[in-house]
Amino acid sequence: MxxxxxxxxxxxxxxxxxxxxxxxxxxxxxxxxxxxxxxxxxxxxxxxxxxxxxxxxxxxxxxxxxFCCSWGSLIFGHAHPQIVQAAVQQMQFGSSFGIATEVELQIARQVVQLIPSIEKIRFVNSGTEATMTAMRLARGYTGRPKILKFTGHYHGHSDSLLIQAGSGVASLNPLATSKGVTPNTIADTLCCPFNDFAALRAFFSSPEAKLLAAVILEPVTGNMGVVPPEPLFLQMLQQETKRVGALLIFDEVITGFRLGITGAQGLYGITPDLTCLGKIIGGGFPVAAIGGRRDILDCLAPLGHVYQAGTLSGNPVAMQAGLKTLELLQQPGVYEEIxxxxxxxxxxxxxxxxxxxxxxxxxxxxxxxxxxxxxxxxxxxxxxxxxxxxxxxxxxxxxxxxxxxxxxxxxxxxxxxxxxxxxxxxxxxxxxxxxxx
Ligand SMILES: Cc1ncc(COP(=O)(O)O)c(C=O)c1O
Incomplete structure (x- = not known):
């Protein structure tokens, strides 16, 4: 130095x-x-x-x-020669077409093979887009309006997720953490403290649970410092969402491919309905994704009526960098070494x-x-x-x-x-x- x-x-x-x-x-x-x-x-x-x-x-x-590593994106550090080579090679043949390319199939197959809960996947450009799409998809699939999130969990800056608990558990009365979010949007996002079994039980026995489209959470939180889930907290969430007919969404934008090749869901043995990925999956380029059950993902346009699109989604340069990163992560001993x-x-x-x-x-x-x-x-x-x-x-x-x-x-x-x-x-x-x- x-x-x-x-x-x-x-x-x-x-x-x-x-x-x-x-x-x-x-x-x-x-x-x-x-x-x-x-x-x-x-x-x-x-x-x-x-x-x-x-x-x-x-x-x-x-x-x-x-020790920030682009907020967790760079699991192989800066300018890793093989990731650079993958991106540069693609750039020589064009960097964006706004039309499908084969590398999108390759990386989609790779993720589907690695993460059992992901049967289909759609690529987007940022974690914010992934979670925003997940909200719309959950609402479109279930026909219900409400989302439950946890205080201190960050899911990007779309309106319905820029919300924290205000006066706490009892009232479930959230406040927006940004100006410009309308009262109607705030009303559709509910908040609970993380790892609080009693608050969760109270929520799931309230009438609002019947209006719930999804629960979204960071299974291991990285946005209020690092906070793991209490034993059985994730299991309880899985049981309760299933019981009331809501979806369980793991925001693994940080934890995906960081806490092992199957992310936090592999580590804790939980199968969420939907998973948001980001950061590592782009190898340092702007890539994120939403994946999960086939019947839910097929509600996205053009098959279904939940709209989502993106000029640069699945950009081939970023996809090549991501694909190379996933390949490197599967070499023996990588996670043990980290x-x-x-x-x-x-x-x-x-x-x-x-x-x-x-x-x-x-x-x-x-x-x-x-x-x-x-x-x-x-x-x-x-x-x-x-x-x-x-x-x-x-x-x-x-x-x-x-x-x-x-x-x-x-x-x-x-x-x-x-x-x-x-x-x-x-x-x-x-x-x-x-x-x-
Ligand atoms: C858990 C989590 N979800 C979503 C996001 C939003 O991702 P982006 O910044 O790519 O929009 C972040 C960003 O740090 C995050 O940590």
Whole structure:
């Protein structure tokens, strides 16, 4: 690692600062997705010039070990030679046709073969599109209006999913987390705390359960930090949705192909009706998908009357990158190696946090640190979350050439290409931060 230190020990980023300031004049907040602005961290974001393996380089020449990995998309790190080759090769023959290509069949067959609950699959461009389509499909299939989601679970930014619980379980009275969402839309999305058996039982015995089209959830949550499901919580959801005639939708945009080749559903032995995929399935390109039972997927146009479309859906460059990624993931020992690296990072930190006011939670290669709480099972457990301490940690690591996901509510991601020496450097840095807490 070659770090450009200033006298104050922090990395110098004059060019990043300039580009960010110029961007603010023409792009709202200077960024094309809010978390990139580092607004809550009191920092000017770095502007990235390139990435290779587990490293990114900013426009000022500073290197960072990347533990965000494009929010979990890059399970083989940056610019993996075989993924690059697959994409470049396709580009030489044309990058978009707006018409079917053979590679779409190849990757569809591959996913159907790998994930037993997926009998058919439709490719889209973003996780937001996948979950939005899943909502429409569930409503079209069941003829019912309501969706149940869980507080702290993020499913992209379509109107009906930008909703959290407001006054809690008892009233099931959700509030939109964005202006511009109409009261009618809000009324059709219900919220429960995650891992709360009593709240779920109460909901499923209420009259609203009969109006339910679907329950959507992140089976392992990555958007309120990493929160696994309680034993039997997913089983209960499966039983109850089936009993009331609603669909169970797993949003595996993060967990799909990360928690093993069959995702969270394989890990926990649950068969959802629909699955949303994203991130890893595009090998670093904008790809997502909705898959599931044949009778439900066949409700999509042109076979059925639930409309969904996309100019760039199934884009062949992105499909080739995704297909190559799935091929690489099936090589022997890949997931074991990623898990080994994740443990190498997490285990010493877990030990160091035992007698501190904080904890680390990890499932496979998803993990993060929480300050101010000792255990997180649901979003409501984060009332005392110490975001200021997280911002301090982020700053501390950032100045040492370590880039973690820039939010106290987000997972960090380990890739197959993280070097042991880089992980050890990150562990040493985090331990020294914890000692100084
Ligand atoms: C679980 C989950 N679902 C959906 C999305 C939305 O995906 P996208 O950002 O590709 O629209 C995200 C994004 O991070 C996510 O984490």
């Amino acid at each position: 070659q770090l450009q230190q200033t006298e104050h020990g922090s990395l110098s980023r004059p060019r990043s600062r300039q580009i960010y300031a110029d961007s603010c004049a023409v792009i709202p907040g200077g960024v094309n997705s809010p978390a990139r602005s580092f607004a809550k961290l009191g920092l000017t974001p770095m502007i990235v010039a390139s990435g290779m393996g587990d490293l990114i380089l900013d426009v000022d020449g500073n290197e960072y070990i990347d 898990e080994r690296k994740a443990k190498r990072l997490a285990d010493p930190i877990e030990a160091a946090l035992r007698d501190k006011n904080g904890c680390i939670q990890r499932v496979g290669s998803m993990l993060n640190l929480f300050f101010g709480v000792k255990s997180v099972r649901k979003r409501e457990d984060l009332a005392q979350l110490d975001e200021a301490m997280f911002a301090k940690l982020f700053n501390y690591l950032f100045d040492r050439g370590i880039y973690i996901s820039p939010s106290a509510y987000e997972s960090w991601f380990i890739s197959h290409v993280h070097l042991d020496s880089h992980i050890d450097y990150a562990v040493d840095s985090i331990l020294s931060f914890i000692r100084g807490m």
